[in-house]
Amino acid sequence: MSETLPIICVTENGVKTANISETHRAWARSNGFVGQSGKLLALPDKEGEIGAYLFGLGSEVNRSALVLGLAASALAAGTYRLEGDYGDPTLASLGFRLGAYRFDRYAEAKDQPVLELPEGADAAEIENxxxxxxxxxxxxxxxxxxxxxxxxxxxxxxxxxxxxxxxxxxxxxxxxxxxxxxxxxxxxxxxxxxxxxxxxxxxxxxxxxxxxxxxxxxxxxxxxxxxxxxxxxxxxxxxxxxxxxxxxxxxxxxxxxxxxxxxxxxxxxxxxxxxxxxxxxxxxxxxxxxxxxxxxxxxxxxxxxxxxxxxxxxxxxxxxxxxxxxxxxxxxxxxxxxxxxxxxxxxxxxxxxxxxxxxxxxxxxxxxxxxxxxxxxxxxxxxxxxxxxxxxxxxxxxxxxxxxxxxxxxxxxxxxxxxxxxxxxxxxxxxxxxxxxxxxxxxxxxx
The missing domain is CATH 3.40.630.10 (Zn peptidases)
Known part of the structure; x- marks a missing residue:
């Protein structure tokens, strides 16, 4: 398994043009995944482990600017990178980071998902x-x-x-x-x-x-x-x-x-x-x-x-x-x-x-x-x-x-x-x- 897992962003009905294998396309179909907004689908690798994720951005008309926050809220601790057509890199990264928020002052703190900053993202603005x-x-x-x-x-x-x-x-x-x-x-x-x-x-x-x-x-x-x-x-x-x-x-x-x-x-x-x-x-x-x-x-x-x-x-x-x-x-x-x-x-x-x-x-x-x-x-x-x-x-x-x-x-x-x-x-x-x-x-x- 690579050090970072890719999150492959797919617009609604965009699975057929996504940069994934035919096997993974079939896996998406069998799981009813067509790029629905906020839907996350794990893709298995050859060993049966999670090798990547598909994430649905939904339609252009109804898309939330921070939709990737829903991915962060569902992912386990680990390091991830964005692939596919995820739009503005600063907004995509901001949405992910905001969605990864947990309030753990009174409970056992758990490691959160971490996103590698995509090229072109404004790191200072995101952090602020x-x-x-x-x-x-x-x-x-x-x-x-x-x-x-x-x-x-x-x-x-x-x-x-x-x-x-x-x-x-x-x-x-x-x-x-x-x-x-x-x-x-x-x-x-x-x-x-x-x-x-x-x-x-x-x-x-x-x-x-x-x-x-x-x-x-x-x-x-x-x-x-x-x-x-x-x-x-x-x-x-x-x-x-x-x-x-x-x-x-x-x-x-x-x-x-x-x-x-x-x-x-x-x-x-x-x-x-x-x-x-x-x-x-x-x-x-x-x-x-x-x-x-x-x-x-x-x-x-x-x-x-x-x-x-x-x-x-x-x-x-x-x-x-x-x-x-x-x-x-x-x-x-x-x-x-x-x-x-x-x-x-x-x-x-x-x-x-x-x-x-x-x-x-x-x-x-x-x-x-x-x-x-x-x-x-x-x-x-x-x-x-x-x-x-x-x-x-x-x-x-x-x-x-x-x-x-x-x-x-x-x-x-x-x-x-x-x-x-x-x-x-x-x-x-x-x-x-x-x-x-x-x-x-x-x-x-x-x-």
């Missing part, structure tokens, strides 16, 4: 995007008992140090003293204090790009407590922050020409005697008073204070990412996060990048006609809409109030979870929007 995706996935997959607010802050500090920057942290009652009342209110019932983590990187003369990530390390729903079935996945409620940190890693590693700022409000939405309540009216950093309709809609509150801070230095662009609403999943499902943007042209560029690299996003409207649904009879604004309709849009409209109209701002309502494996995304915590945003930002700002 893979590392950035795995940052997001690992953080989402770690349970809350090992990634509460204290541990998450420590992780961010260590991450920032690897990029040569220091974090600033405003914690506990200092949040009140420095005017972050909604971050404090949401997190004060936990035995681990709420905090705002803040770091900056890059040349101060470059355009200011600020990323804001929702960092709710666990969400009970607060006094509007979630049922058990809805609470089961709430370790992932810091998925916005996880993806922001993955994106920040990609930006810093590539050296984009920005002055990057990252803001992560970190809280646990718990229940205690001092928990905030439905019907409370909270002050905010922006100066708006906010009536609380449901304590299970806590993410937009901590984001609002962080966005107000981000806006104060008049950045060129603010992007926030958050696992914000179930309504977004109802509208677009788990695989397709909505993006809300004030600049439609940049949103179009972002979506084009996402579609090209199998990181899909879909633009949704900041429909001002629904802003009236956030009306409050006793405060400047209610933080949830009346009647429960258009939930993802009204959440975006709530955030919209905390960023000056002249600031370019974009909001991604992500799921950060793959309920079933698909190309380049094994089951579990996942990156969403990172590759799309990185590509669009690289186009916009350069390296």
């Amino acid at each position: 995007l893979v590392t950035s995706a795995f940052i997001a996935r690992d953080l989402v997959n770690i349970p809350a008992n090992d990634l509460g607010p204290d541990a998450f802050e420590a992780w961010i500090a260590e991450f920032a140090e690897t990029h040569g920057v220091e974090v600033k942290v405003i914690r506990d009652d200092d949040l009140l003293a420095q005017n972050f009342p909604m971050i404090h209110a949401v997190g004060r019932a936990s035995d681990q204090a709420p905090r705002l983590v803040d770091f900056s990187w890059g040349d101060a003369a470059n355009p200011k790009l600020t990323l804001v990530g929702k960092g709710v390390t666990f969400d009970t729903g607060g006094l509007n407590i979630k049922p058990g079935s809805s609470m089961a996945l709430m370790k992932k409620d810091m998925g916005g922050a996880a993806n922001v940190l993955g994106l920040a890693n990609a930006i810093m590693t590539a050296g984009l020409k920005v002055r990057l700022r990252v803001l992560v409000p970190v809280v646990e939405n718990s229940i205690a005697g001092n928990a905030f309540r439905p019907g409370d009216v909270l002050p905010s950093r922006k100066g708006l008073t906010v009536e609380i309709g449901n304590t299970d809609a806590e993410g937009r509150l901590i984001l609002a204070d962080a966005l107000a801070l981000a806006d104060e230095e008049q950045p060129d662009l603010i992007i926030d990412m958050a696992t914000l609403t179930g309504a977004a999943r109802v509208a677009l499902g788990p695989d397709l996060p909505p993006v809300y943007a004030r600049d439609g042209a940049f949103a179009k560029t972002l979506i084009e990048h996402g579609m090209a690299i199998d990181d899909p996003l879909w633009e949704m409207p900041l429909w001002n006609g629904y802003d009236k649904l956030l009306a409050s009879k006793i405060a400047d604004v209610s933080h949830i809409s009346t009647g429960g309709l258009a939930g993802s849009i009204t959440a975006a409209l709530f955030l919209n109030r905390f960023v000056r109209p002249e600031t370019e701002w974009m909001h991604l309502d992500i799921f950060a979870w793959a309920p079933e494996a698909r190309p380049g995304r094994p089951f579990g915590g996942t990156d969403q929007g990172v590759r799309a945003l990185y590509g669009a930002l690289k186009d916009r700002y350069g390296q």
Whole structure:
């Protein structure tokens, strides 16, 4: 057996022209293999051992850019090389590497399949995007008992140090003293204090790009407590922050020409005697008073204070990412996060990048006609809409109030979870929007 096993990539109905023997063509026919997308077929050698694999790419019309991720998820440990018409070598390699991801922090680690880099592949870009995706996935997959607010802050500090920057942290009652009342209110019932983590990187003369990530390390729903079935996945409620940190890693590693700022409000939405309540009216950093309709809609509150801070230095662009609403999943499902943007042209560029690299996003409207649904009879604004309709849009409209109209701002309502494996995304915590945003930002700002 050779040191590396070939993976022979075949388009749908392309077996007859593949570079394989007639015996192997007959073997493919007998196994019903015609190049179906994602199907892997072992080819025996003369000794009856596995000598190669056929892998189906599917039809050109429906092909995923990262379809080779399905091969990696099915292969045993070993070293492999690509043969046949696998398309762009960088995308093919990226898909394989992303599909080989395993979260083994709590189980026996197993060797993973390794791909020899094909000729023409951009090794640095692949490594950057893979590392950035795995940052997001690992953080989402770690349970809350090992990634509460204290541990998450420590992780961010260590991450920032690897990029040569220091974090600033405003914690506990200092949040009140420095005017972050909604971050404090949401997190004060936990035995681990709420905090705002803040770091900056890059040349101060470059355009200011600020990323804001929702960092709710666990969400009970607060006094509007979630049922058990809805609470089961709430370790992932810091998925916005996880993806922001993955994106920040990609930006810093590539050296984009920005002055990057990252803001992560970190809280646990718990229940205690001092928990905030439905019907409370909270002050905010922006100066708006906010009536609380449901304590299970806590993410937009901590984001609002962080966005107000981000806006104060008049950045060129603010992007926030958050696992914000179930309504977004109802509208677009788990695989397709909505993006809300004030600049439609940049949103179009972002979506084009996402579609090209199998990181899909879909633009949704900041429909001002629904802003009236956030009306409050006793405060400047209610933080949830009346009647429960258009939930993802009204959440975006709530955030919209905390960023000056002249600031370019974009909001991604992500799921950060793959309920079933698909190309380049094994089951579990996942990156969403990172590759799309990185590509669009690289186009916009350069390296």
